[in-house]
Amino acid sequence: MAEGKTHKINNKHTINGSNKKYNEELLKKISELESANEEINRGRKAALNLMEDAILVKEALQKSEEKYLSLFTAIDQGCCIIEVLFDTKNVAVDYRFLEINPVFEKQTGLTNAVGKSMKQLKPENEESWFKKFGEVAKTGKSQRFEQYSTQMLGGAWFEIFAFRIGPERKNLVAVLFDNITERKAAAEAIRQSEEQFRKAIEQAPVPIVIYTRDGTILQLNNKFTEITGLGRHQVPDFSTLSKFIYGAGAASLKNHFKNSFWNKNQKLNTEFYIITARGEPRYWHFFASLPGTLRNGKQLVVGMAIDITERKLAEEALKESEERLRITTESALDYSIITMDNKRIITGWSRGAELTFQYTAKEAIGKIADIIFTDEDRAAGAPEKEMEAASEKGKAEDERWHQRKDGSRFFMSGVMRPIYDGKLTGYVKVARDMTQQKLLDQQKEDFIGIASHELKTPVTSIKAYTELLQDMCREGDYVSGISLVNKLGVQVDRLIDLVRDLLDMTKIAEGELPLHLENFELHKLIEECKEDMQRTTANHKIVTASKDKINVQADRERINQVLTNLISNSIKYSPKGGTITVGYITTDCEIQIAVQDEGIGISENVKAKIFERFFRANDVQVSTYPGMGLGLYITANIIHRHGGRIWVESSPGEGSIFYFTIPKENTGDLNIKT
Amino acid sequence: MKQRVIIADDDPGIQDVFQIIFQRAGYDIIIYPNGDKLMENSFEVPDVFILDKQLSGFDGLEVCRFLKSQGRTKNIPVIMLSANPTIGDVAKKAGADDYLEKPFKINDLLSMIQKHVGNKPGVTSH
Numbered sequence: 001m002a003e004g005k006t007h008k009i010n011n012k013h014t015i016n017g018s019n020k021k022y023n024e025e026l027l028k029k030i031s032e033l034e035s036a037n038e039e040i041n042r043g044r045k046a047a048l049n050l051m052e053d054a055i056l057v058k059e060a061l062q063k064s065e066e067k068y069l070s071l072f073t074a075i076d077q078g079c080c081i082i083e084v085l086f087d088t089k090n091v092a093v094d095y096r097f098l099e100i101n102p103v104f105e106k107q108t109g110l111t112n113a114v115g116k117s118m119k120q121l122k123p124e125n126e127e128s129w130f131k132k133f134g135e136v137a138k139t140g141k142s143q144r145f146e147q148y149s150t151q152m153l154g155g156a157w158f159e160i161f162a163f164r165i166g167p168e169r170k171n172l173v174a175v176l177f178d179n180i181t182e183r184k185a186a187a188e189a190i191r192q193s194e195e196q197f198r199k200a201i202e203q204a205p206v207p208i209v210i211y212t213r214d215g216t217i218l219q220l221n222n223k224f225t226e227i228t229g230l231g232r233h234q235v236p237d238f239s240t241l242s243k244f245i246y247g248a249g250a251a252s253l254k255n256h257f258k259n260s261f262w263n264k265n266q267k268l269n270t271e272f273y274i275i276t277a278r279g280e281p282r283y284w285h286f287f288a289s290l291p292g293t294l295r296n297g298k299q300l301v302v303g304m305a306i307d308i309t310e311r312k313l314a315e316e317a318l319k320e321s322e323e324r325l326r327i328t329t330e331s332a333l334d335y336s337i338i339t340m341d342n343k344r345i346i347t348g349w350s351r352g353a354e355l356t357f358q359y360t361a362k363e364a365i366g367k368i369a370d371i372i373f374t375d376e377d378r379a380a381g382a383p384e385k386e387m388e389a390a391s392e393k394g395k396a397e398d399e400r401w402h403q404r405k406d407g408s409r410f411f412m413s414g415v416m417r418p419i420y421d422g423k424l425t426g427y428v429k430v431a432r433d434m435t436q437q438k439l440l441d442q443q444k445e446d447f448i449g450i451a452s453h454e455l456k457t458p459v460t461s462i463k464a465y466t467e468l469l470q471d472m473c474r475e476g477d478y479v480s481g482i483s484l485v486n487k488l489g490v491q492v493d494r495l496i497d498l499v500r501d502l503l504d505m506t507k508i509a510e511g512e513l514p515l516h517l518e519n520f521e522l523h524k525l526i527e528e529c530k531e532d533m534q535r536t537t538a539n540h541k542i543v544t545a546s547k548d549k550i551n552v553q554a555d556r557e558r559i560n561q562v563l564t565n566l567i568s569n570s571i572k573y574s575p576k577g578g579t580i581t582v583g584y585i586t587t588d589c590e591i592q593i594a595v596q597d598e599g600i601g602i603s604e605n606v607k608a609k610i611f612e613r614f615f616r617a618n619d620v621q622v623s624t625y626p627g628m629g630l631g632l633y634i635t636a637n638i639i640h641r642h643g644g645r646i647w648v649e650s651s652p653g654e655g656s657i658f659y660f661t662i663p664k665e666n667t668g669d670l671n672i673k674t
Numbered sequence: 675m676k677q678r679v680i681i682a683d684d685d686p687g688i689q690d691v692f693q694i695i696f697q698r699a700g701y702d703i704i705i706y707p708n709g710d711k712l713m714e715n716s717f718e719v720p721d722v723f724i725l726d727k728q729l730s731g732f733d734g735l736e737v738c739r740f741l742k743s744q745g746r747t748k749n750i751p752v753i754m755l756s757a758n759p760t761i762g763d764v765a766k767k768a769g770a771d772d773y774l775e776k777p778f779k780i781n782d783l784l785s786m787i788q789k790h791v792g793n794k795p796g797v798t799s800h
Contacts, residue, residue: 453728
């Protein structure tokens with residue numbers, strides 16, 4: 001083609017005016033040509049560009065095709081592109097292999113598949129294959145599935161991923177597949193071994209629970225359910241199971257979900273009680289294995305228990321009886337219970353022994369038991385003889401003097417027996433301190449003597465008065481008679497009081513002194529009592545210090561008894577006379593009454609015993625005072641039965657004040673307004 | 675002249691009744707509440723002593739022994755009274771001439787006194 005060079009036309013060659021017009025037209029044509037040239041050039045450039053682009057695109061396409069091909073070739077998954085074939089009813093009936101990758105043959109065992117259809121290659125191929133691929137081709141939805149093929153490689157498992165490629169009408173499906181036969185077999189083997197493991201656990205002769213770190217229970221075996229009556233549906237997780245568990249080991253069981261067990265591979269070894277569904281407690285020794293890890297990464301524990309309920313019950317029973325024995329020996333303070341080995345070295349020393357012999361248990365244990373014998377008895381070989389007698393005859397009794405730590409002696413009666421634990425291991429000696437017993441016996445004897453004397457005294461008077469009265473009546477001397485009858489009455493009252501005190505004492509000894517509560521005016525009772533008691537003495541002046549009118553709720557007769565006892569004691573123990581004052585005050589919760597005298601007073605060691613039964617003031621300097629020793633004992637009991645308190649303030653020579661309280665029954669104002 | 679009785683008993687009730695009994699029986703009586711005065715020998719010798727075994731301070735038996743040891747009273751009859759039925763031997767050992775258990779019949783006491791006072795030689799005449 002012309003190069004399109006421009007020619008310069010020499011404007012000097014103008015002929016005439018007609019050449020001018022020709023030149024103008026020529027010029028026009030030339031410029032038109034020039035522009036046409038430019039366009040051609042532009043077009044050419046564009047075409048070149050296009051061509052360059054086309055080459056680039058082709059190169060890119062080639063590259064990606066190469067990539068695709070290399071992928072297609074390189075993957076170890078089987079890959080193929082199939083065209084799904086449909087029948088007239090639009091049912092997928094076959095598919096044709098269009099492209100296959102190198103691994104395809106190995107994975108499927110199909111050779112020369114390209115261009116052929118499945119039915120051609122394997123006529124027996126299952127329908128399900130066609131159906132699945134047909135679905136992918138029709139719906140465009142990719143599918144991933146595992147399927148067994150009877151036709152490939154004589155039977156194999158495949159994992160398939162199928163997706164549609166290209167436009168819908170082309171029915172092209174790309175299939176990625178893996179021959180997973182081995183994997184499946186391996187999985188089956190694992191499954192079978194897991195199953196065997198599970199069976200073994202199920203049938204194990206001990207309770208087993210398998211659980212994971214998050215507390216889920218995977219398995220409770222038969223024995224577990226048999227013993228507890230609980231199955232997995234009742235106890236799906238550890239926190240539910242914990243509700244059935246208690247006892248010392250329960251805490252460590254709950255704590256074992258903390259990190260240290262799981263991370264540091266510690267073992268768990270504990271004991272606890274588990275309550276069965278029937279409400280029966282069983283005692284288990286529980287071991288938990290080191291955690292193992294499941295396929296899914298979860299940590300797994302196998303916990304195994306040994307049911308030791310019977311042993312535990314036996315242990316508890318033994319402990320309980322030991323405890324009872326210990327309490328018994330400790331509380332038997334009158335008895336010394338001493339255990340020793342077969343060389344008479346002390347191994348046990350009860351509280352009673354501590355009190356009796358003055359050695360503490362710490363001091364006594366380890367020493368030879370001969371220390372409780374007197375020096376003479378020891379010299380005479382008494383301890384050995386006793387031991388021999390005990391082991392030969394099974395029992396040795398003795399009553400002899402014993403020696404305390406400070407050397408003082410006292411009388412004791414004891415029994416020594418051998419202890420066998422298969423063979424002779426030692427001896428136990430149980431001894432009773434006779435001194436206390438003797439004292440008590442003496443006290444009782446004394447009391448009986450005193451009581452009968454006290455009773456017989458007024459009876460003597462009563463009898464004499466009745467005889468005198470008989471005489472006087474016969475003589476007709478009634479005036480003297482009246483005075484005698486009054487004196488007789490006083491003695492009879494005295495006797496009544498004595499008998500009542502004796503009866504009260506027995507009631508107290510049996511447990512309960514009966515009280516009949518009533519509301520009464522205390523100030524009136526005190527006034528009456530004061531007047532009655534005043535009549536019995538000329539040497540003493542009895543006064544009341546308080547004038548308030550107060551109501552109390554108590555047993556009127558018994559409170560009268562208390563006041564009478566305290567005032568008569570005041571009289572008795574103020575031989576030089578003086579004033580006896582009765583006063584009372586009210587506090588928030590009680591009424592406090594006091595009886596004060598100016599008598600001989602009470603020393604400290606007497607104060608401690610003053611409310612005891614049979615106790616009678618017996619100071620050496622002072623003569624023995626009459627009385628059975630029951631008055632204050634009964635008085636104290638009456639006050640205590642009312643819920644009150646009684647105490648004394650006194651010093652020798654300074655008189656005494658006896659206080660007692662009666663609780664107010666209600667919180668209301670008990671003071672009566674006039 | 676009335677016969678004189680010294681009685682030692684600590685019980686006021688018994689003291690009262692003895693007063694009446696012996697006055698009616700025609701005796702002069704002195705009643706001591708305890709043995710103090712007797713142990714001090716500060717009394718006039720009576721015709722008979724009546725001692726309760728149970729006395730405050732000196733025991734009745736002690737007083738009896740004492741009286742029997744003193745020249746001026748050793749021949750004066752002592753009758754011991756007691757609520758204790760076993761009084762007999764103990765009383766005799768202490769030197770008592772007789773004993774009587776409480777409670778007693780008035781007549782028994784009076785006749786016992788008569789028996790002992792009537793028998794003794796050198797007795798203060800009526």
